[in-house]
Amino acid sequence: MSEAAVRLALPDWAAGPLDPPPAGAGDRERMAFAVALARRNVEAGTGGPFGAAVWAGDELLAVGVNVVLAQGASIAHAEVMALAGAQQRVGRPRLAEGPAGAGRPRVALVTSAQPCVMCFGAVLWAGVDELVIGARGEDVESLAGFDEGPLPAAWPAELAARGIAVRRDVEREAARAVLAAYAARGGPRY
Numbered sequence: 594m595s596e597a598a599v600r601l602a603l604p605d606w607a608a609g610p611l612d613p614p615p616a617g618a619g620d621r622e623r624m625a626f627a628v629a630l631a632r633r634n635v636e637a638g639t640g641g642p643f644g645a646a647v648w649a650g651d652e653l654l655a656v657g658v659n660v661v662l663a664q665g666a667s668i669a670h671a672e673v674m675a676l677a678g679a680q681q682r683v684g685r686p687r688l689a690e691g692p693a694g695a696g697r698p699r700v701a702l703v704t705s706a707q708p709c710v711m712c713f714g715a716v717l718w719a720g721v722d723e724l725v726i727g728a729r730g731e732d733v734e735s736l737a738g739f740d741e742g743p744l745p746a747a748w749p750a751e752l753a754a755r756g757i758a759v760r761r762d763v764e765r766e767a768a769r770a771v772l773a774a775y776a777a778r779g780g781p782r783y
């Protein structure tokens with residue numbers, strides 16, 4: 594007998610207050626916020642060392658952290674949780690409808706670490722204009738021991754070809770530090 598609904602919940606602390614950056618914040622301030630989410634997830638023992646957030650213009654739509662173990666769900670990565678939360682908030686599956694410009698704010702996913710192969714797919718279909726990344730995939734694998742999966746070698750170009758601007762290495766060292774802290778605690782690799 595299967596359930597008629599799928600439920601995935603963030604940790605209680607994610608309901609706030611969370612202290613997001615002010616309107617007009619740039620990539621670095623937004624990344625500091627995503628990294629702080631990742632660090633809090635580690636320190637609270639609520640999941641893996643990953644945090645993400647989605648903005649439409651200056652509006653924070655949703656946050657996400659890794660809750661794979663707590664939710665018993667392999668898909669519950671930070672990026673998927675943030676994108677699904679944002680989609681739930683706006684009530685449609687593609688966050689950005691039509692070309693960005695007058696009247697339509699740019700939608701950005703800011704994630705503390707490079708998306709794995711699953712989250713790469715999730716980014717493709719979610720309708721975002723920008724993907725901002727902290728730690729690199731090799732950081733995730735070497736520092737925390739997670740498997741990023743078989744990403745296409747040309748993944749940044751694949752995103753660019755679909756109109757998604759990619760910016761990497763934003764606050765990379767701060768993001769790497771959270772990965773290392775998680776490994777030092779002996780956290781599981783889900």
Ligand SMILES: [Zn+2]
Nearest residue numbers: 670709711712
């Ligand atoms: Zn992922």
